Amino acid sequence: MAEITMEKIISWAKRRGFVFQGSEIYGGLGGAYDFGPLGVELLNNIKAFWWKKVVQDREDYYGLDTAIFRHPRVWEASGHTTGFSDPMAECKNCNTRVRADKELIKIGVTADEKMSEEEIGKLFKENLGKIKCVKCGKSDFTDVRKFNLLIKSNYGDFTTKNTEPVYLPGEACQGIYLNYKNTLDSMHPKIPFGIAQIGKAFRNEISPRNFLFRCREFEQADTQYFIRPNENKDKYEEIKQERWKWHMDLGLSEKNLRWKQHENLVFYASDAWDIEYNFPTYGFDEIEGVHDRTDYDLTQHTKFSGVDLSYNEDGKKFIPWILETSMGVGRVFLAVISEAYVEEEVKDETRTVLKFPKHLAPIKVAILPLSKKDELSKPAREIFENLKDHFVCQYDETQSIGKRYRRQDEIGTPYCVTVDFDTLNDNAVTVRDRDTMKQERIDIKELLGYLQDRLK
Numbered sequence: 445m446a447e448i449t450m451e452k453i454i455s456w457a458k459r460r461g462f463v464f465q466g467s468e469i470y471g472g473l474g475g476a477y478d479f480g481p482l483g484v485e486l487l488n489n490i491k492a493f494w495w496k497k498v499v500q501d502r503e504d505y506y507g508l509d510t511a512i513f514r515h516p517r518v519w520e521a522s523g524h525t526t527g528f529s530d531p532m533a534e535c536k537n538c539n540t541r542v543r544a545d546k547e548l549i550k551i552g553v554t555a556d557e558k559m560s561e562e563e564i565g566k567l568f569k570e571n572l573g574k575i576k577c578v579k580c581g582k583s584d585f586t587d588v589r590k591f592n593l594l595i596k597s598n599y600g601d602f603t604t605k606n607t608e609p610v611y612l613p614g615e616a617c618q619g620i621y622l623n624y625k626n627t628l629d630s631m632h633p634k635i636p637f638g639i640a641q642i643g644k645a646f647r648n649e650i651s652p653r654n655f656l657f658r659c660r661e662f663e664q665a666d667t668q669y670f671i672r673p674n675e676n677k678d679k680y681e682e683i684k685q686e687r688w689k690w691h692m693d694l695g696l697s698e699k700n701l702r703w704k705q706h707e708n709l710v711f712y713a714s715d716a717w718d719i720e721y722n723f724p725t726y727g728f729d730e731i732e733g734v735h736d737r738t739d740y741d742l743t744q745h746t747k748f749s750g751v752d753l754s755y756n757e758d759g760k761k762f763i764p765w766i767l768e769t770s771m772g773v774g775r776v777f778l779a780v781i782s783e784a785y786v787e788e789e790v791k792d793e794t795r796t797v798l799k800f801p802k803h804l805a806p807i808k809v810a811i812l813p814l815s816k817k818d819e820l821s822k823p824a825r826e827i828f829e830n831l832k833d834h835f836v837c838q839y840d841e842t843q844s845i846g847k848r849y850r851r852q853d854e855i856g857t858p859y860c861v862t863v864d865f866d867t868l869n870d871n872a873v874t875v876r877d878r879d880t881m882k883q884e885r886i887d888i889k890e891l892l893g894y895l896q897d898r899l900k
């Protein structure tokens with residue numbers, strides 16, 4: 445069996461309408477990807493599963509959808525305008541900026557983005573002769589400086605100076621803090637409670653890479669759980685377990701998941717763990733972070749906005765502590781397709797099949813008349829019309845039935861319903877199972893119930 449590489453998955457994702465390079469006809473725009481006709485179905489299914497489990501099934505969680513553009517002071521309060529940066533050095537010959545930590549790792553020197561500017565700067569200087577500019581190949585760099593990742597806009601600014609720019613969000617979750625008080629005043633939740641949202645975030649990554657893994661535009665699914673001061677330890681463990689279970693329920697396998705604790709904590713954080721997924725080619729990397737953030741966020745926003753964000757419990761006022769979960773939606777999408785992508789040898793041929801969990805499959809049932817002739821397309825259309833109210837269906841009458849089965853396998857459709865000439869006599873159809881490739885003859889009257897049992 446040939447090895448499953450990320451290269452194969454990227455090529456499949458384009459060929460089968462799941463993910464395209466952003467602005468491809470113009471040569472592509474680095475760090476931006478577009479979800480295709482089947483990709484958007486899968487993406488929506490993943491987000492809907494998150495929303496159902498995290499918001500709708502819970503009595504202690506509230507959902508939000510906040511504006512992308514936020515007041516400039518938000519990013520001062522959060523620390524993003526000063527601290528949200530990567531260590532960079534600029535090539536003196538061609539002005540290309542490189543990530544100092546990444547270049548050090550390339551030549552075998554241990555470095556990471558959380559080290560201080562001085563530490564990385566010193567290492568970079570010591571190894572200068574060995575580091576070459578990615579563009580021109582010269583080894584002549586400026587000192588290492590921190591380069592901010594926020595992307596500016598000219599939102600509401602009609603001057604040429606744009607002195608107080610409105611940034612695109614560097615992280616989605618700030619919208620939750622901004623509406624913490626509105627949620628309190630309108631919904632009257634009792635502490636502890638959570639607020640959740642799925643939102644876009646933007647970072648000016650110097651080197652976007654690894655397909656959907658590190659983009660300049662991406663989506664995050666975040667929760668902030670508000671608790672009483674010092675009641676963090678047990679609840680943090682509980683939330684960690686809930687998030688682990690969610691990924692398993694989504695359909696990721698335990699052998700491909702692991703926990704990793706942060707070695708370098710930001711000064712206010714009490715604990716931080718990542719859930720990592722074992723991607724083909726890339727190996728284990730973060731898909732979600734679970735962070736114990738103490739009272740930092742609401743204290744900062746109280747300070748910068750001047751609005752008291754404390755919680756009043758029976759006359760006792762305090763700033764709630766926060767336990768945060770932050771999941772990269774694109775990263776989980778990539779994990780789901782990596783997990784599902786299988787190549788099997790079937791009768792000396794390689795069958796590519798996407799074994800998506802049924803609840804995530806973009807198309808649940810394909811209706812395939814054996815021939816385009818009216819006598820078959822008429823009953824097949826009728827079946828399609830009846831089923832499409834219950835499942836996302838696809839009607840396909842092009843090419844040979846073998847090719848159509850292969851195509852449905854490649855997009856991960858759990859069931860194919862074939863209408864053939866026997867159907868005209870026995871009022872039955874052939875249902876083919878994606879995973880076993882077994883075929884069963886099912887009476888048309890029983891078809892809906894048969895599929896409902898298997899797709900629920």
Ligand SMILES: [Zn+2]
Binds near residue numbers: 535537580582
């Ligand atoms: Zn250069």
